[in-house]
Amino acid sequence: MVTVPQTLEASVTQAVEATRVAIASGKSRLQIELAIPELKAMPVAEQFLRQYPDLAETVKVFFSDAGAAALARRDWEGINCKLYGLEELWEPIQPEDQAFLIVASTAVEIKRVEKMCEEAGDRPFILLNPQLQDVAVIGIGAAGRQLRERFINTIEICYYLRPLEQGVLLRSFPNLWQLWWEQESGDYELLGENETRPGNERLAEMMESKLSPSQAPKKGILQSLQQFINALSQ
Template sequence: MVQLPTDIDSAIIQAQRATQTALAAGNRRLQIELNIPELKIMPIAERFLPMFENLQLKLRVFFPDAGSAALARRDWGHKPYEIRGMEELKAMIHPDDQLFLFIEPSAVEVETVEKLCDQAGDRPVVLLNPRLEDIATIGIGYAGRQLRERFLSTFICSYYLRPLEKAAILRAYPDPWQVWVETDFNAYELMTEQVNKPMGDELDRILSGTPTPDQLGTPSSIPPWKAKKNGFLSELQTLFRALTH
């Protein structure tokens, strides 16, 4: 069973392993989400490049805009693959491309991302820290539901980490979603595991100790897995409180 990461380095390693496992299992549309306040995506994305390069597939990297792509080309040095903004004229899918990495696409680019993913067909596509769910959340009625069904629901989350106040959500493929809570003993304890991502009222019920239909176990039935409280999550939760209060 995956444990809470002790620092950002171990979180990246977990994400890499989970994504490799998901790709090896035949999954073709994946999301990696490090849902951490104030996270700078450029150095994080660079840390993932060796994993994709080692797959020995022809890679193509997309940023939301040409400026970010140009900055990456400058900072990362020469790469044997193209790094483009999604709206650039050269940002098209080529027949010999084999793997596509979209870095932090937002709801603004959702139609472009969908179009490029459709062109990619059954070739692997990975979204790193996507910000696409907002548009499905704010979409009114049928339009929002249609977008989620047509595009967002075609992806699975290979890795997810989100610190909360006195809790954390973790998922590393193929393990289920986990909710960890801070205890009174300077540690974190696994509260529950479930098939689907805990959100909204369901997450509130989990954190309050109320069982939900999706849970694979209740606090009394889950083995008492514990993780030491560490500076990494403590600092993230301090930042979380500063940003939300």
């Protein structure tokens, strides 16, 4: 059974295992997201590749800019995969490539990322901490809806970790989406599971149905629920 990781290294270990299982299950378009404030994507990507050496031997890694790729080439000692900025190569996907990892791509690059994903075919194509749903860039009308249906909704979120006000939203493939509540002891209680990523209302329902009055935080359950929902909306 998956449990809430206590360290960043442990969460990356979970992400590696979830990715392995997803690829073995025939999934190719994958997303890993550690939605932790202030967390930089490059150290996560480095740790991911170090814990996943068989992928590191075959993967082609792309960063949102060439500067980040240059830093990785300089600092990632012992990781010998190919490292590029998204705009560095005229034809980034080649027939001999075996797998791809896109690190912290933004909504500005979404068309290029989508094209690369299409060209990758059934080869593993992994998005690590992407920022692809920026409404200001993608739009909220027909164009945004088509993009979600055509590309974003085809990606399997194989690992997701988001700390909340008093809990954690976690998904580790092939497990369901799980909502965990942090108790005063520091341990976590599983409040509920969902087949798809739960929306704010569903999360609030899961909290209300599982918590007893004795478990409610001192500031009051209603206030806690509102803060919980506010945090999700940020």
